[in-house]
Amino acid sequence: MTIRVAINHRTSYKFDRPVSMSPHTVRLRPAPHSRTPIHSYSLKIKPEEHFINWQQDAFGNYLARLVFPEKCTEFEVDVEVIADMTVINPFDFFVEEYAENFPFNYAEQVKKELLPYLEKLEGGPLFDKFLAGVNTKKRAINDFLVELNQQVQREIEYLVRMEPGVQSPEETLETAKGSCRDSAWLLVQMLRHLGLAARFASGYLVQLKPDEKSLDGPSGAEEDFTDLHAWCEVFLPGAGWVGLDPTSGLFASEGHIPLACTPHPVSAAPIAGATDKCEVEFDFSNTVERILEDPRVTKPYTEAQWQQIMALGQAVDKEFEREDVRLTMGGEPTFVSIDDMESAQWNTDALGDDKLSLAKTLLLRLRDHFAPKGLLHYGQGKWYPGEEVPRWALGVFWRKDGEPLWDNPDLLARVDKDYGYEDAIAARFGEYLCDLLALPRACCQPAYEDGLHYLMQEQTLPENLDILAQKLKGNLDRRRLARLIERGFGVASGVVIPLQRSTGWPVAEDQKTWRSSLWPLRRERITLIPGDSPMGLRLPLNELPEIAKKADRVQPQRDPFEPRDPLAKRADMHFAAPAEKAEQDNLEPVEYEKVVRTAMCVEVRKGRLYVFMPPLEYLEDYVELIAAIEQTTAALQVKVLIEGYEPPRDPRMHKLLVTPDPGVIEVNVHPSNNWNELVATTTTLYEEARLSRLSTEKFMLDGRHTGTGGGNHITLGGATPADSPLLRRPDLLRSLITFWQHHPSLSYLFSGMFIGPTSQAPRVDEGRDEMLYELEVAFAQMSGIEGTPQPWVVDRLFRNLLIDVTGNTHRAEFCIDKLYSPNSATGRLGILEFRGFEMPPHNRMALVQALLLRCLVARFWHTPYHKPLIRWGTELHDRFMLPHYIWQDMKHVVEDLREHGYPFDLEWLAPFEEFRFPHYGRVQLDDIELELRWAVEPWHVLGEETTSFGTSRYVDSSVERLQIRATGLTEGRYVLACNGRRVPMRSTGRHAEHVGGVRYRAWSPPSALHPMIGVHVPLTFDLIDTWNGRSLGGCTYHVSHPGGRTYETFPVNAFEAESRRINRFGVLSHTQGPFIPQPEVDALREFFPDQHPPRPMAPPPEESPGEYPYILDMRSPRRS
8 A cells, every 4th residue: 555755855045146166965865774665866956067976974874975166156956756655663673682671781892883873962950850850760662762752742842943053952951942853862862861872863754644534633744745854763782773753752654764864963964065155045845746556445546536436326326217226225334443453342252341332322423413313222132152141232213204203312311321210210100101101000010020039049159158249250140149139129120011002003093092901920920030131021921821822813914015104293193191190090800812911111220211112013103102202201301221122124214223243343224225325324334433433444463454354244125125126126136146156256356354165155156066056947947937026936046045055044145034035024125135245444445335236236127147157166266366367357347337338447446456455565576576465265164173162163264375476577488486386377468477376374273174284484486587597586475573573462553554564575585596606616516525516496397287277285295
């Protein structure tokens, strides 16, 4: 993700008369030790009549010595530097053991060599006082330098000072102000007085405008900026010279380009010389311009590209309207914490306290933006085996007609705040609600914990156990018991209101009543099932009277295709007046057949008031009940949390859910009806997530960018199931499946790291060998259907084909669980889910991904794609694992779209290529360039093993793959070898360009597919010239830091991640070729015992390609 910049620095002197100029020294060329890669350098001098000699001073800095033979009226120095702003981690260095902590003493010889940099000036009282305030307690040298650098930055206010020279440290401290060179010289002297060698550095400072504003602290330059700057460098044994910038309080990095580094500022002046006495007009300018920007995930597109993308999206919308497609798009993007990349909740665990708090913050922000009058709902999510408690699901629901579902957001409580409510408020709330619904107050029945159960549990505890202490540190059962003993078993946990609509819907207005009843129980009071879940999940429903099995008792689920009338307006909902005082209700027990078996529960937990909603079949009932609950909260002036059953799924209601998944937070986004809605929703979601301190970026220890790891599933459907294009035109699904199968790039360019037959979203041809044959049989049946088929047909045809190898319908690239599933009404929504997409790090990348899908739907709606399926065989996990062939295949996808009238640009997908296949490095060897990129490697699920958690199946992620691309190769002359084995290089079709792949074991886990095979790293690539038998050079790839550093924490941001990737690529360790003795030194041959001189390097033999001809598998034995 390199940004190449052009720095232009012009300094001009205009004299009022012709003057003689003494020889001048110009120090404006990047120093040899500059870590920022310098592409080119240009120095232009006026007057043109001059002589120039390049020199180096005693400290290795470049000097241009200028001699002017004639008098002149102007003197101008114009410098241009072309540099790559490749990320540099300023803390990536090693120090000798004796220098790891401050203070330390230099070795005797080193100290002699550093004498000029240890020269101390006599300080004044202010300097001595400032120096005495430095904490010299023993600690890590890094921590000491950071603290000292920031101390100077805090004490000295920065100002622009045009006077020549440098202030003394005493002057700088006296005014507490200074230029960058004054602060730098002060820090140099402080370091020397503290026993550390330091030097003054003069150079260019380049600051580029960041792509995104920072959430914490300053964001950096508002515009791209460069200027002459000064900083300090300290010598650390083992690390060398380390730059400290006291003006900013930061360490020097890629933006600091040194021009001269000297013991004293006098020797680092950019221009030094003299002229005759005259009047001078002085002028200067410093500019920086971006001349090349690699695609990067923080700024994937230029504004011109984005306008083209928007125009295409709107053009596709017009076609959808013309063709009556009625497509809606939703999704399930995932996010991770910005601040915590280490804990289990952001790596493997689904639940966590921070995750719930961040999810609530995000939910509120999304509610405020999308649905200010929406309802916040806290429901139970999925409960997987092995998880102690169910997952939560935070939702916001709002009406499509614009009417409020919950009018006053201030009456909704936060799930992470204690409001101090007592248990008694639950009974008051329930009774008031009964009044509004015209129900007897006696129906509001208290519910109690099962005291007998917990007393029996108490008897089984060890005698020496403090029960109440278990409230904080015991296991789940003991903590629960401790809380109940502390509260008392005779206190009601809450109230239960059996609640049911008197009839189905619709009914006449005068018959719309709510029904309730007492619960006839043997224990004469409602006793909850033991546990600490919400009351509504622990009701003793099995203790209610058995209900007769009558056919008319079976209520069929509401038909998703049934037409819906508009919902009642909030202003038209009226309730009974609450009773002024409580009256005794003497309810007679009802017939067993008339006992209401669904109930609302009201309880206080952790100081918060919860209302558990009952299951309701009709949205109209749910909306009315919510209105009654809000009226109750307003009257009692309390805040509530709504939990329990969600509103019934209905096309008149929008739904947005925030749920936990292992390592991530998942957002189930409401569908968008058109492109502009999709752009607004996606942009808002990404921005609100960022402001909630949630990110789309996650990194591995070695710096690899992995997205969130939770995916970004995209859903296609319609506003109602009847509108779904997938149900109205089942051939659309066939076209998508066939086209995806023909173009593996659609699977692998957008996927996460885990691919293959046992992944979360395998391709249709990655499972059983006969799957394509069976799929073609299903396609043939679809071809025989005339007209618009019944909606269940597409589900019946593909339900047993779009699966993984275990038969899981949810783990498939094309998931039809919600298309027209027979299981429930929630599965008959007409929705197709694409589960193979990884979470894009930028919202515009996600939108381009969605636009590609929309273009394909439009193309197949107009012209179905019915072609024979391709048997890729091993080629799928061979050729299409390499980025070059994936990109070539994506070219064919884009060309197909363009041929059908959709001007999709291949360059719009370049950020995905950089994200999915990061570039590791390039090396130029004469006219030949070698480039390394990451490639795809399927992960294999291993056999079952017994662990402390039970039976487990591990994934072998220890095998990795790289692509190497070579340009400029002469056919038949050059061979590329990796660790001494020939890499199968294949021509790309471009002149002298070849690509190949290498598969290798990167590390040795305890469980692996081939545990007896060792690691193959580092990988040394050699370019061998077969004509003279020598390695012309090459590069080396390491899977960990080449200096032996073991990273203990994940990268904190994309910059550190990129620096870790860059550090693992080197160009200095190719295999050295032998020396062939010349005739004049033949006498040397006698030193070889076998009497044979060294011979030219024999190129490795070409190996039989086998089943994987596009890669060199380092694990396989050499094949002749």
